[in-house]
Amino acid sequence: MSDVVKNLSADSFDQTVKSQNLVMVDFWATWCGPCKIIGPVVEELAKEYAGKVTFAKVNTDENPDLASRHSIRGIPTLIFFKDGKILDQIVGAVPKAQLKSKIESLL
Secondary structure (H helix, E strand, O other): OOOOEEEOOHHHHHHHHOOOOEEEEEEEOOOOHHHHHHHHHHHHHHHHOOOOEEEEEEEOOOOHHHHHHOOOOOOOEEEEEEOOEEEEEEEOOOOHHHHHHHHHHHO
C-alpha cells in the first residue's frame, strides 16, 4: 500500500468519506484477481489527482461489516463519495480511461 492511497478500517472510514473532496473507495481482497489488476491503476490515478481526489481501499476480508453496509456483492467495487454521500459506483476491473472519465464527470 502506498502513501497516496489510504487503507481504511471501520474506525477511519466514515471520517474519510465525509470529505468535501471527491473520495474513491476501492473495496478489494488479496485473493481477487481483478483487484490485483485494478490496484496499480488506482495508484496511478491517486498520483494524478493528488490534492483533488482522495483514494482509499477497504479490504473486504478484514472489514466485512463495511462491505455489508455498502452491499458489496462483487469485488473490486469502486464507490465514489462526497460529503458522506454515494455519488456513483463501478463494479469490476475497468480500463484506466473509464475511471478517469468517471472521476472527471464527478469533479
